[in-house]
Amino acid sequence: MDVTPQTHPEHGLRLPIIGFVLSILLTVAALWVTYHSHLNSAGIVTAILCLAVVQIAVQLFLFMHVLESDDVPWHVLLLGLGLILVVAIVAGSIWIMTFHTEAY
Amino acid sequence: MATLEHSLPQGEAKVRQLPMEYSSDEGRLRIFGFWTFLVTDMILFSCLFATYAVLDKHIALGPRPSAIFDVTGFSVETMILLTSSFTSAVATFAMRRREKSTLVVWMIITMLLGAAFIGLEASEFLKDVHAGATMEASAFLSAFFTLVGTHGLHVSFGIIWMTCVVIQILQRGITPITSRKVFITGLYWHFLDVVWVFLFTVVYLIGGMY
Numbered sequence: 001m002d003v004t005p006q007t008h009p010e011h012g013l014r015l016p017i018i019g020f021v022l023s024i025l026l027t028v029a030a031l032w033v034t035y036h037s038h039l040n041s042a043g044i045v046t047a048i049l050c051l052a053v054v055q056i057a058v059q060l061f062l063f064m065h066v067l068e069s070d071d072v073p074w075h076v077l078l079l080g081l082g083l084i085l086v087v088a089i090v091a092g093s094i095w096i097m098t099f100h101t102e103a104y
Numbered sequence: 105m106a107t108l109e110h111s112l113p114q115g116e117a118k119v120r121q122l123p124m125e126y127s128s129d130e131g132r133l134r135i136f137g138f139w140t141f142l143v144t145d146m147i148l149f150s151c152l153f154a155t156y157a158v159l160d161k162h163i164a165l166g167p168r169p170s171a172i173f174d175v176t177g178f179s180v181e182t183m184i185l186l187t188s189s190f191t192s193a194v195a196t197f198a199m200r201r202r203e204k205s206t207l208v209v210w211m212i213i214t215m216l217l218g219a220a221f222i223g224l225e226a227s228e229f230l231k232d233v234h235a236g237a238t239m240e241a242s243a244f245l246s247a248f249f250t251l252v253g254t255h256g257l258h259v260s261f262g263i264i265w266m267t268c269v270v271i272q273i274l275q276r277g278i279t280p281i282t283s284r285k286v287f288i289t290g291l292y293w294h295f296l297d298v299v300w301v302f303l304f305t306v307v308y309l310i311g312g313m314y
Contacts (some may be wrong), residue, residue: 004119012197013194013197016194016197018189019157019193020190023186023189027186030304030305035175041313044309044310045313050137052304054299055301056298056302059189060294060302063193065189069132069255078140079139082143082147082290083149086147089147089150089151090157091242092154093154093157094157097158
């Protein structure tokens, strides 16, 4: 069995460190937007949801090596399907139940 | 072990470049299987998120979200979990360099950070319950404790699981099988961080605006 260290150049510590700094900065930015910015509430919600999406991208690409595979990364397709289901469940529930709240 | 050696791909430069945990068909299949589990777990959390998003203003006679959320408390929890995600990535890096003791040290740091997170969350829950904000006080609190508690259970399970993997690393060293286990626990840990980022944003920041 081949026992020489098998590391790619991109697996250096540079990416995790960049990811860590970014993740802390994004959290601080979300806290600042929520408690110190002068945006209205819709603006705050949009801004911090966008920051959360960037934060997820940092985790997926810099920490989880999401595109890493010996062949076609099939799990990425599966993650795409999962994302569609998640959006359908969350957005669908909010959309349906908004009418329920208004009927109160 | 013999079967693993047998199934090593021969003469494929592309495959040989991949780290050890991908060196057998079984390893690759299990990593794919774990991604599948993560997608199903993501759907489980999305149902709980949907429930929370629908019920977060249904406070009945209980407290408003902003009355029970402690900004410093949940910010510290977030920083701890983000740091543990980073230390878990460093552990995977050490594993790929075949540095056994470095790997074990970073995994133990990750677990300690996870334990600190769970400790803070448990004390937050206890404080809420003592203040009368119990699970049955309102729909908001039911949704809150179920969503945040499910995440906390995942983190607790992750600590136990990682402990088992550390014991195996100490006993067997870094092999194709243990390296796959380290990689998969790492994926799990980063996934919990992803879920927490949404908890932080949706439950604490957006929920706390009411």
